[in-house]
Amino acid sequence: MNLYNKNILSKVINLETVLWINEDKPNFNDISNTLALDYKDIEDASNRLDKFSPLIKKLFPETGDGIIESPLETGGILKQALENTYNLKINGDISVKCDSHLKVAGSIKARGGIYEVLKLAETIAIDEGLLDINDDYSKLAEPKFKELFSKYTVAVGSTGNLGLSIGIISSALAFNVDVHMSSDAKEWKKEKLRKRGVNVIEYDDDYTKAVAQGRKQCKNNKNCHFVDDENSKDLFLGYSVAALRLKKQLKEKEILVDEKHPLYVYLPCGVGGAPGGIAFGLKHVFGDNVHCYFVEPTEAPCMLLGLLTGKYDKSSIKDYGISGVTEADGLAVGSPSKLVSEIADKLLDGIYTTEDNELFKLLKILKDSENIKIEPSAASSLLGPNLIESNKNSHHICWLTGGLFLPDRLYEEMYRVGGR
Ligand SMILES: Cc1ncc(COP(=O)(O)O)c(C=O)c1O
Numbered sequence: 001m002n003l004y005n006k007n008i009l010s011k012v013i014n015l016e017t018v019l020w021i022n023e024d025k026p027n028f029n030d031i032s033n034t035l036a037l038d039y040k041d042i043e044d045a046s047n048r049l050d051k052f053s054p055l056i057k058k059l060f061p062e063t064g065d066g067i068i069e070s071p072l073e074t075g076g077i078l079k080q081a082l083e084n085t086y087n088l089k090i091n092g093d094i095s096v097k098c099d100s101h102l103k104v105a106g107s108i109k110a111r112g113g114i115y116e117v118l119k120l121a122e123t124i125a126i127d128e129g130l131l132d133i134n135d136d137y138s139k140l141a142e143p144k145f146k147e148l149f150s151k152y153t154v155a156v157g158s159t160g161n162l163g164l165s166i167g168i169i170s171s172a173l174a175f176n177v178d179v180h181m182s183s184d185a186k187e188w189k190k191e192k193l194r195k196r197g198v199n200v201i202e203y204d205d206d207y208t209k210a211v212a213q214g215r216k217q218c219k220n221n222k223n224c225h226f227v228d229d230e231n232s233k234d235l236f237l238g239y240s241v242a243a244l245r246l247k248k249q250l251k252e253k254e255i256l257v258d259e260k261h262p263l264y265v266y267l268p269c270g271v272g273g274a275p276g277g278i279a280f281g282l283k284h285v286f287g288d289n290v291h292c293y294f295v296e297p298t299e300a301p302c303m304l305l306g307l308l309t310g311k312y313d314k315s316s317i318k319d320y321g322i323s324g325v326t327e328a329d330g331l332a333v334g335s336p337s338k339l340v341s342e343i344a345d346k347l348l349d350g351i352y353t354t355e356d357n358e359l360f361k362l363l364k365i366l367k368d369s370e371n372i373k374i375e376p377s378a379a380s381s382l383l384g385p386n387l388i389e390s391n392k393n394s395h396h397i398c399w400l401t402g403g404l405f406l407p408d409r410l411y412e413e414m415y416r417v418g419g420r
Contacts, residue, residue: 001308001309001310004023005020005308008020008304008308009305009308009309012298012301012304012305012308012320012322012353013320013321013322015298015299015322016298017298017352017353017354017355018304018352018353019350019351019352019387019388020304020307020308020350020351020352021349021350022307022345022348022349022350022351025346025347025348025349026346027288028283028287028288028347029287029288031346032283032284034346035280035342035343035346036233036339036342036343037233037236037237037240037280038284039284041233041237041240042237042240042241042243042244042280042281042284043244044237045115045234045237045238045240045241046241046244048115048118048119048122049067049068049115049118049238049241050067051133051137052066052118052122052137053065053066053067054066054136054137054138055118055137055138055140055141056068056104056114057138058138058141059141059172059173060103060104060172062103062104063103063104068102068103068104068105068110068111068114069102069242069245070097070098070099070100070101070102071098071101071249072095072096072097072098072246072249072250072253072397073095073096073098073370073372074093074094074095074253075093075094075095075096075369075370075398076093076094077369077370078094078096078365078366078369078370078382079093079094079385080369081365081368081369082094082365082382082385082386085361085365086386088386090385090386090390090396091389091390091391091392091394092264092385092390092391092392092393092394092395092396093255093394093395093396094385094395094396094397094398095253095255095395095396095397095398096366096370096372096382096397096398096399096400097242097246097397097398097399097400098372098400099111099242099378099399099400099401099402100372100373100374100375100378100400100401100402100403100404101372101400101403101404102404104165104168104169105161105164105165105168105169106161106164106402106403106404106405107161107164107165107330107401107402107403107404108161108239108268108274108275108278108399108401108402109161109162109164109165109274109330109402110165111238111239111241111242111274111277112162112165112232112234112235112236112237112238112239112273112274112277113156113162113165113166113169113227113235113238114165114169114238115234115235115237115238115241116166116227116232116234116235116238117154117166117169117170117173117175117227118169119234120152120154120225121140121145121149121173121175122137122140124148124149124152125140125145125148128148130144130145130148140173141173145173145174146173146174147174149173149174149175150174150175150176151223152175152176152223152224152225153175153176153177153178153218153221153223153224153225154166154170154175154176154177154178154224154225154227155177155178155179155180155214155217155218155224155225155226155227156177156178156179156180156214156226156227156229157179157180157181157182157207157209157210157211157212157213157214157215157229158179158180158181158182158185158207158210158229159181159182159184159185159207159210159270159329159330159331159332159333160181160184160185160186160189160329160330161189161330161402162227162229163179163181163185163189163193163198163200164189164192164193164405166179166227167179167193167196167198168193168196170198171196171197171198176199177193177197177198177199178198178199178201178214178217179193179198179199179200179201180201180203180210180211180213180214180217181200181201181202181203181210182203182205182206182207182209182210182332183202183203183204183205183206184206184207184324184325184326184329184332185202185329186329186410188405188406188407188410189405190202192405201213206324206332206333206334207270207271207332207333207334208316208333208334208335211228211229211230214226214227215228229271229273229337230271230273230313230335230337230338230339231337231338231339232273232339233339235273235277236273236276236277236280236339236340237277238277239273239274239275239276239277239278239281240277240278240280240281240284241281242277242278242281243278243280243281243282243284243285244281244285246282246285246397247285247286250263250395255395257286257289257290257395258289259289260393261289261393261394261395262289262290262291262390262391262393262394262395263282263286263289263290263291263394263395263397264290264291264293264384264385264388264390264394264395264396264397265278265279265282265290265291265292265293265396265397265399266293266295266381266382266383266384266385266396266397266398266399267279267292267293267294267295267381267399267401268294268295268296268328268330268331268377268378268380268381268399268401269294269295269296269303269331269336269351270300270302270330270331270332270333270377271302271333271335271336271337271340272294272303272336272337272340272341272344273337273339273340274401275292275294275399276337276339276340276343276344277340278292278399279292279294279343279344279347279348280343280347283347291349291388292347292348292349293348293349293350293351293352293384293388294344294348294350294351294352295351295352295353295354295380295381295383295384296331296351296352296353296354296380297326297328297331297332297353297354297355297356297359297380298353298354298355299317299322299323299324299325299326299332299356300317300322300323300324300325300326300328300331300332300333300334301317301322301351301353302315302316302317302333302334302335302336303336303340303341303344303351304351304353305317305319305320305336306335306336306341307341307344307345307348307351312336312338312341312342312345313335313336313337313338313341314335315335315336316334316335317334317335318334326356327356327359327360327376327414328356328359328376328377328379328380329375329376329377330375330377330401330402331377331380350388352383352384352387354380354383356376358379358380358383359376359377359379359380360376360379360414360415360417360418361418362379362380362382362383362418363375363376363378363379363414363415363418364415364418364419365382365418366379366382366400367415372400372403373403373404373406373411374400374401374402374403374406375401375402375403375406375411375414376414377401377402378399378400378401378402378403381398381399381400381401382398384396384398385398
């Protein structure tokens, strides 16, 4: 490990906030064909989601056209508020990507989770000879498919939001669903799932344990599908589709991305699947004109530790006595995904960490400036534009990753803490 990384590591272990720059990041063109997945895989996932839109429209009319996508909002007032609060000048403009308000599941985990379960339903229905790829997929809502899917169980380990995403789509299709929830998962998320008939299994242990239990449950049971947040390529590709849609949104808003107009994207990271999938998609769309940064809590910097030590998924915050306890419940993860660590090592521009107190402050700033409600995990992305050096032609995107379903009474308390 070089001196720079050593220095960052010792700060991470001391729970100090850091900004780590990935000094060894190669040019994207030089390594794009060495990665586990490629652009065709993203397109394939995007096309599959389009094919499912009539079904989504039927099951979740609130989506309108059956495409689960979030708005990109420009954040002029937010920029001013950040500059005033932190007493600095931010070069370039800021937008927020509102996955916090993604329909159906209310978080960034909606895209990947829903995609994986839809693909599973497609595979089962085709194998049974009940579906042809040229059919109108809205037929999957018919009773005979419900009867078919009810013979299968979908299992997942989660800190909360992936469980919500998997639980909501799986129960809508009539799969049985078991969500193994870590101790970090919030009670309201469990309650929401139980109301939909989802079997919530609680552990007084961390996320890694909850995932291991889900994996164990499905081992040797061909009618049980385990959604593997640590390794699933389908989840990863479901997330990556966001990049193709963001490209369109940027074009509609006439926001240029090229060598002279760099794009900076800040993505909250837990196990890494959601931010990793999105960063992977963005690099394929914008190459080295996009700069992706992950953000993690000082109490759960699993991806940063994995990349710094080179141990990836074999590293754990526990090895360094770091607690994993954070109000950013979606980011409370001890070890990163192997699939994502390998990719992130080559794509990321860096990772920064933040303390919980800062999250509440940022959550309040966003509400006061742009009137957007988010959960603490999502607030971590708002710190990015303050930290990263950019020029006046830059565009910053803070990826807001959750919040829609957060109960008002809990949100109001967080907002109050943010004002202290
Ligand atoms: C609100 C929120 N943001 C970010 C993430 C990070 O996603 P991942 O665990 O795939 O890195 C999560 C994960 O559950 C989340 O719930």
